[in-house]
Amino acid sequence: MKERLKNAVKRTAQNPVLRKSAKSIKPNRSIWGVLGVVFFFILPEIVGFVWGAEITAWAHQRNLIDPTETGKKLYWLIGKLFEDGGSWVNLTIGVLLLVWLFWDWKKSKASE
Numbered sequence: 604m605k606e607r608l609k610n611a612v613k614r615t616a617q618n619p620v621l622r623k624s625a626k627s628i629k630p631n632r633s634i635w636g637v638l639g640v641v642f643f644f645i646l647p648e649i650v651g652f653v654w655g656a657e658i659t660a661w662a663h664q665r666n667l668i669d670p671t672e673t674g675k676k677l678y679w680l681i682g683k684l685f686e687d688g689g690s691w692v693n694l695t696i697g698v699l700l701l702v703w704l705f706w707d708w709k710k711s712k713a714s715e
Contacts, residue, residue, distance in 0.1 A: 632704060632708050637701070647689075648697070651684075652688050652689035659681075659682050666679055
């Protein structure tokens with residue numbers, strides 16, 4: 604079983620389609636790549652962990668008093684987004700993307 608798993612991992616790592624798709628999701632080695640990861644993965648989760656309960660209570664209160672159907676849907680969605688606080692999965696993905704970005708940057712600097 605372990606041998607089959609090792610072979611599957613090797614085949615997956617050598618697959619050119621998988622390599623291409625992995626390169627397409629890796630952030631660029633620029634300030635915009637780093638800021639993109641921080642603003643879209645890490646910062647929203649930190650806000651969810653710190654102020655999730657307050658945002659959910661505010662959205663619920665606004666949902667009750669908003670006269671428009673669009674506003675009610677918006678506040679309901681905001682409440683659902685922050686009701687459980689932050690997501691450890693998204694936070695982990697963001698940190699791993701940053702580590703991948705800096706590891707690749709350091710590796711390319713060492714090869715020069």
